Amino acid sequence: MSEWLEKQLPKLVLAPSFVAILIFVYGFIGWTAWVSFTKSKLLPRYDIVGLIQYDRLFVSPRWDVAFSNLFIFGFLFIVISMLLGLLLAILLDQKIRTEGIIRTIYLYPMALSLIVTGTAWKWILNPGLGLEAMIRSWGWESFSFNWLVDPNMAIYTVVIAGIWQASGFVMALFLAGLRSVDDEIIKAAQVDGIPKWRIYLSIILPSMAAIFLSAFIVLAHLSIKSFDLVIALTGGGPGYATDLPATYMYTMAFSRGDIGQAASSAMIMMAVVFAIVVPYLYSELRAKND
Amino acid sequence: MTKLNSKYADSGYIQKLILRSLLFLLLGIFAVYYLMPLFIMVTTSLKSLEEIRTGSLIDLPREVTFTAWKTAWSGACTGIQCEGLRPFFWNSVLLAVPAVFISTLIGALNGYVIAQWRFKGANLIFSLMLFGCFIPFQVVLLPMARVLGIINLAGSISGLVFVHVIYGIGFTTLFFRNYYVSIPVELVKAAKIDGANFFRIFISIFLPLSLPIIVVTVIWQFTQIWNDFLFGVSFSEAGTQPVTVALNNIVNSTTGVKEYNVDMAAAIIAALPTLLVYVVAGKYFIRGLTAGSVKG
Structure with a gap:
């Protein structure tokens, strides 16, 4: 008996986590998927009626705004963070003695809560007393920077704060990548008199494809999950101009009491993550097992 | 010949110096970019409301006061409750x-x-x-x-x-x-x-x-x-x-x-x-x- 127990012990230790993941991740996804096919309102109902919630979702102007915002925000956030992170990594890779301090400065926003970041930028970008007022007081009376309260521009303030938070992290990823490139090849290229920018463009960057992919996955994932930043910075406003799927889902679930809409919007978020992450995880796990 | 060499080395040196200064300038600008929000948070938290209304965003506090910190910690309202953070x-x-x-x-x-x-x-x-x-x-x-x-x-x-x-x-x-x-x-x-x-x-x-x-x-x-x-x-x-x-x-x-x-x-x-x-x-x-x- 005790020998059997000893043999099964590893499985028994892993079992509770396995069961927990099955229930709280996969079971819950299943529950949400199920409810998204019902007429649930304030309380969940379990009789499936088809795609009615998705129909409602796709004709809702508010969801339309939230979903297009995801792409505006996601695209700008990912592209600019990657470019800025790459630039900073290359600048820092030039054998700088104070690299440690500079790296610490560039990366610290990543340690902050997005609520803190949102609060700080909300203050800086507020038109009355913030950046706008400051530049006006310098003599440029007609200067205007009121994106925070402009429905057409407010989503870009989320981009600004998001980039500030995450670009240092991308830099850290790229810096690690730059450091892992084989020194011998670079030295050989230098001996051949190839200019530095060409070395970066044709040798170093192509060898970092995996890091680019990782950075993309992390940033894409961050942008889909972005919730705190919008809540703290704009509260989804003005109106619902800066809604993202994450805030839409939350509003439906906890303030509107529309569980069906909450579930279906959560499933769309899930589908977007799925489309990005699954191919990546699959290739990663396969590469490891080979 | 030697004169030419040293001249060549000199211009290379100057070019390198310029590039290095440019590099540090850029790094410095970005450091300011990342630090600015934290700086503004700290200075704003040490100002009085009066000073915030009359002064500019990046001014240092004329008079350092910790009342805002005290309020934030134990008096600010988070809804109906006013016990601070x-x-x-x-x-x-x-x-x-x-x-x-x-x-x-x-x-x-x-x-x-x-x-x-x-x-x-x-x-x-x-x-x-x-x-x-x-x-x-x-x-x-x-x-x-x-x-x-x-x-x-x-x-x-x-x-x-x-x-x-x-x-x-x-x-x-x-x-x-x-x-x-x-x-x-x-x-x-x-x-x-x-x-x-x-x-x-x-x-x-x-x-x-x-x-x-x-x-x-x-x-x-x-x-x-x-x-x-x-x-x-x-x-x-x-x-x-x-x-x-x-x-x-x-x-x-x-x-x-x-x-x-x-x-x-x-x-x-x-x-x-x-x-x-x-x-x-x-x-x-x-x-x-x-x-x-x-x-x-």
Whole structure:
């Protein structure tokens, strides 16, 4: 008996986590998927009626705004963070003695809560007393920077704060990548008199494809999950101009009491993550097992 | 000839000097960009409201006052309650400490099993856990709210601990599994021959080797849980809210005049623990970030 127990012990230790993941991740996804096919309102109902919630979702102007915002925000956030992170990594890779301090400065926003970041930028970008007022007081009376309260521009303030938070992290990823490139090849290229920018463009960057992919996955994932930043910075406003799927889902679930809409919007978020992450995880796990 | 050479070297030297200065100028500009919001937060929190209204955003405070800090800590309104951040700060501590401890312990055991006691299906279980790290949590919010109600943990700090442990397991397991996988399996075999059992091997061989990964995991989990807002705002009630939720309530509280200095002081207070961890153990913080993103 005790020998059997000893043999099964590893499985028994892993079992509770396995069961927990099955229930709280996969079971819950299943529950949400199920409810998204019902007429649930304030309380969940379990009789499936088809795609009615998705129909409602796709004709809702508010969801339309939230979903297009995801792409505006996601695209700008990912592209600019990657470019800025790459630039900073290359600048820092030039054998700088104070690299440690500079790296610490560039990366610290990543340690902050997005609520803190949102609060700080909300203050800086507020038109009355913030950046706008400051530049006006310098003599440029007609200067205007009121994106925070402009429905057409407010989503870009989320981009600004998001980039500030995450670009240092991308830099850290790229810096690690730059450091892992084989020194011998670079030295050989230098001996051949190839200019530095060409070395970066044709040798170093192509060898970092995996890091680019990782950075993309992390940033894409961050942008889909972005919730705190919008809540703290704009509260989804003005109106619902800066809604993202994450805030839409939350509003439906906890303030509107529309569980069906909450579930279906959560499933769309899930589908977007799925489309990005699954191919990546699959290739990663396969590469490891080979 | 020699004259020509030295002249050539000189212009090369000057060019290098210019490039270097340009490099440092750029690095400096970016340093200012990243530091500016923190600088503005600190200076704003030390100004009086009067000075904020009349002065400019980046002015240093003419008169340093700590009243905003005092209000943020023990007097600001987070709704109908006006006790400042203090009670919520302790909520976050009461929430983060057990959640970090439990999820790290579970992750260590899981990683140990998956990396060293391989059995059929272990890799599948690992993949399932890994995928769990990536789901948008919105997809589990509704059923979790119901389950917390059913098991009588709704609105309680224990309920939040439970939620953070469940959704932290994926990452903690990943960290420990990747760390233990590089330890040769012969070690376990030899220990088994010597008569050591499963837990004995874990406690006397693996745990002592694990300090670096424990530090990485604890920092990662602490940062995640302290900074969490989504679970906090979804699963807590008036008295049990974590500090991030309280901060957001203070900033968006509509009663009375807008006290920007109090908002900034509150934001800094909410950020202090994770900032402190970052400053003290930045190396491990970065390692966790990169390990959490570059799988394997």
